[in-house]
Amino acid sequence: MKNKIYASIITIGDELLIGQVIDTNSAFIAAQLNKIGVWMRHRVAVGDQWDDIWEALDDSARVSDIILITGGLGPTADDITKPLLNSYFGGKMVVDEQTLQHVKNIFQSTNRPLLESNYKQAEVPDVCKVIPNKNGTAPGMLFEKNGKIFVSMPGVPHEMQAIMQEYVIPLIREKYELPVIFHKTLTTLGIGESFLSERLKDFEAALPGNIKLAYLPNVRSVRLRLTATGEDAAETQCLLDTQFENLRHTIEDVVVTLDDKTLDQTIAELLKQRKKTLSTAESCTGGALAAMFTENAGASQFFSGSVVCYSNDIKKQVLHISPEDIATYGVVSKEVATQMAANVRELMQTDYTIATTGILGPDGIEGKRVGTVWIAVANNKKVMAEEFSFQYNRQRNKEAAIKFGLNMLRKLILED
Amino acid sequence: MKNKIYASIITIGDELLIGQVIDTNSAFIAAQLNKIGVWMRHRVAVGDQWDDIWEALDDSARVSDIILITGGLGPTADDITKPLLNSYFGGKMVVDEQTLQHVKNIFQSTNRPLLESNYKQAEVPDVCKVIPNKNGTAPGMLFEKNGKIFVSMPGVPHEMQAIMQEYVIPLIREKYELPVIFHKTLTTLGIGESFLSERLKDFEAALPGNIKLAYLPNVRSVRLRLTATGEDAAETQCLLDTQFENLRHTIEDVVVTLDDKTLDQTIAELLKQRKKTLSTAESCTGGALAAMFTENAGASQFFSGSVVCYSNDIKKQVLHISPEDIATYGVVSKEVATQMAANVRELMQTDYTIATTGILGPDGIEGKRVGTVWIAVANNKKVMAEEFSFQYNRQRNKEAAIKFGLNMLRKLILED
Known part of the structure; x- marks a missing residue:
């Protein structure tokens, strides 16, 4: 029977402990390890404090086989991780010629002079194996001690991600028999x-x-x-x-x-498969639907565009919503949502559209309660509208509107 | 001299350790504690494993005065936190009548029947003080042991946030003399x-x-x-x-x-102060600028709307960009960016506009390299366009385009 291989993540930086940044690195690393069958044991975040980092290394090594460290490798004075690792593993600092050349190349290619602090980035403990960082100046470092491996990586997400995918994951796969x-x-x-x-x-x-x-x-x-x-x-x-x-x-x-797909990804796949196009008319979602669909490469295959009509004037002038209907039924109404969907489809000449109008809060309008949202979806045969009454704050009302609206659109596409 | 008060955060849940969700709770809690002068010592994430949670409690209690725990309190079978806390603090489970009534009310108000698992949510260790959770069914719990306080909170962000702000922060302020x-x-x-x-x-x-x-x-x-x-x-x-x-x-x-303000918040403030309006014309940013401006309440005071013209047809039909100019200069060009800004300003009748057209990647178009972006900003006196050449992946190219574009707009507003 294969042994379980355990890993710990240590993230370093005061910015994590004072809540100034959200730690997205840990989730990325954890997901990568999980895929290959490495068991995440725990995950610790510590500040730029010598004793706390040292203790986190000790604690993690006690329970895990693989210890992955991110952060604390920048060129500026607040970073103590490299000297600490040097001391923890009993090495001395030396210049790594390959890293120095890499740093020089980066600065040359962007016509910037090399500063003293950049030279420092090429210094590493002589007891580590240097892992090249093709996207940045701070190299990764691999240490081994008592049969456990320790990898220190920069905290900049895309630099860390490349090192994980191209170096750390293959290394772990090679070194361990994984369940x-x-x-x-x-x-x-x-x-x-x-x-x-x-x-x-x-x-x-x-x-x-x-x-x-x-x-x-x-x-x-x-x-x-x-x-x-x-x-x-x-x-x-x-x-x-x-x-x-x-x-x-x-x-x-x-x-x-x-399969962990989001509703917008599912819709994008359906539309690309069927070679159909989409536009949106957004009042309360304010462009969030368009931004969501254009986030991923290949969006131009199905997404044509959007009219974000946040003000009533834009609804009237650009989408030609009837001023009488706005006056009679209110801007958050079936009539307005339906016209928005039909008219943006006409304007943008797409197969499908989705339109949103609602009151996300904190303040109500037209005597309607916060959380009231009308959503309409349309194809070349019909326009369907539905009213929702969410009971959250602004941000969560928007999230709910997006989810239920996208689900209406998904169902309409599947009907065809 | 006042003593430093230390805190640790323990987040519980397998979903954190397999990287399926990003931990935003820790950043929120850390920021709240930091504001009142509590020193975050470390932060641990563990899975739904009895021994690991127990050890995290021991480790945190060793170094901190305040231990804040989130997650693992849901009604379903994967949650072991409550029985563990009961055992850790040596209590026995009892029904909390006030919580039961609260849970009943929630279900009554939404016309849903009360299930057996919901009754369980009202069970708490008799050694804790119950902290009401007005936004959900799982109550918070306060324990004290050896002069240290432990607070267990639900993992749902807005439920945890309300408990932190209304209960935990006031409690800490009252109990400790903070530096x-x-x-x-x-x-x-x-x-x-x-x-x-x-x-x-x-x-x-x-x-x-x-x-x-x-x-x-x-x-x-x-x-x-x-x-x-x-x-x-x-x-x-x-x-x-x-x-x-x-x-x-x-x-x-x-x-x-x-002051931690983002560029879009800074622009929103300037426009509201000056009672000016804004529209956007977005190709490569795909609605992200509009979504950003409408994220916060009060956006309707200055933000009118946007034309997201992701396809060239929409550029021509809705924004009346000259087809000859697109053919001659390409869609990523000074001419197109300038016309987009001028024409959306005309269409939406706003004081300012910002327009973006670029190639974010992964594929290039028109023989131009990935990362080429043209941005134009306009007021009633002029249109200014600038070319950028970013060298990142799709997502980071977009981030860079947004930042530099917003900064062009900020400077234009400050000129007036």
Whole structure:
């Protein structure tokens, strides 16, 4: 039987401890390790304090085989990680010629002079193996001690990510015999965690011991994750697939996406497959739908554009919404949402459109309560509108509007 | 002299350790504690594993006075935090009548039946003080042991945030005599960390011992943070203000925002103060500028709308960009950017506009290299366009385009 291989992550930097930045590196590293079957044991964040970093190294080495460290490698005076690692592993600082050349090249190619602090970036403990950082000046460093490996990486996300993918993951795969771990996820919309768990009681009770179900609730949606562990890859995958189909079948009516895909990604795939186009008309979502669809490469294959009509004048002048209807029914109404969808489709000549108008808060308008949202979707045959009444703050009302609106659009596309 | 009060955060949940969610709770808690002068010692994330949670409690209690715990309190079977805390603090589980009533009310108000798992949410260890959770069903819990306080909170961000702000922060303020800690920040654009540090060498060397300078680099910008600690609030604040003015003065030419404000927030403030309006015409930014401006309440005071013209047809049909100019100069050109800005300003009748057209990648078009971006800003007197050549991936090219574009707009507004 293969041994479980454990990893810890140490993130270093005062900015993490005073809450000035959100730690996205840990999630990236954890996801990468998880995919190859390394078990994350724990994750620690410490400030730029010698004793605390030292203790985090000791604590992590006690419970884990692999210790991954990010942050604290910049050229400025607040970074103490490199001298600390040097001292922790009993080395002395030397200039790494290859790194120095790399740093020089970076500065030459951008016509900037090399500063003293940049020279320092090429200094490394002589007891480490240098890991090249093609995207930046601070190199990664690999140490070994008592059979455990320690990798120090820069905190800049894309620099760390390249080092993880191109160096650390292959190294771990080569060094350890790893057990098998697979996940499959799906996302539900419009049903609470406890109702879902009630419906899944029997399913969960019948799960084999090596498969685990987890609930990840978010605004009006719940992501369900099935995790299978085992020895044999094909067998474990097959068992997971079977149980996943059971799960999906049990709650088919509330499942909106599979495999960690978001609703907008699912819609993008459908539209690209079918060679159809999309436009949006956004009042309360304020461009968030357009920004979401254009986030990923290839968006130009299906996304034409959007009219963000935040003010009523723009609704009238650009989208030709009837001023009488706005006066009669209010700007947050079925009539306005329907016209927005139909008119933006006409203006942008797309196969599908989605339109939003609502009151996200904090203040109400037109005597309507905060959280009232009308959403319309349209294709070449019809326009469908629906009213929602969310009960959250501004940000969560927007999130909910986006999710339910995208789900209306998804269903309309699947009807065709 | 006041003692330093130390805190640790423990976040619980397998989803953190497999990288499926990004931990935003820790940053929120850390920022709240920091503001009142509590020193964050470290922060640990562990999975839903009995021994690991137990060890995290022991480790945190060893170094900190206050231990804040989030996550693991949901109604479903994967949550073991509550029974563990019960056992850790040697209590027995009892039903809390007030919580039960609260849970019943929530379900009644939304016309949903109460499930068995919901009853369980009202069960708490008899050795804790229950902290009401007005936004959800899982209550917070306060424990005390050996003079240290432990607070367990739900992992749902807005539920945890309300408990922190309304209960935990006031409790800590009342219980401890806290030292003084203040921060001031500013953000620079277009200068690298090492060049900045070179320019600030003398400033940094002359800083008094209780003031610390930190660098937080991001895509093309660096946030600088001055932190002052002391005994007397007024004195510490005054010392910090003086040094901050020195800092600002030393690098005045590259400072773009102050006080942790983002560029879009700074622009929003300027426009609201001056009662001016804004529209955007977005090709490569795809609605991200509009979404950014409409994120915050009060956006309708200055933001009118946007035309997201992702496809060339929309550029021609909706924004009336000359097809000849697109054919002659290409869609990523000074001519197109300038016309986009001028025409959207005309269409939306706003005081200012910003227009973007560029190639973010991964693929180039028109024989131009990835990262080429033209941005134009306009007011009633002129249109100004500038070309940028970024060298990152798609996402970072967009971030850079947004920052430099917003800075062009900020400067144009300040000229008036």
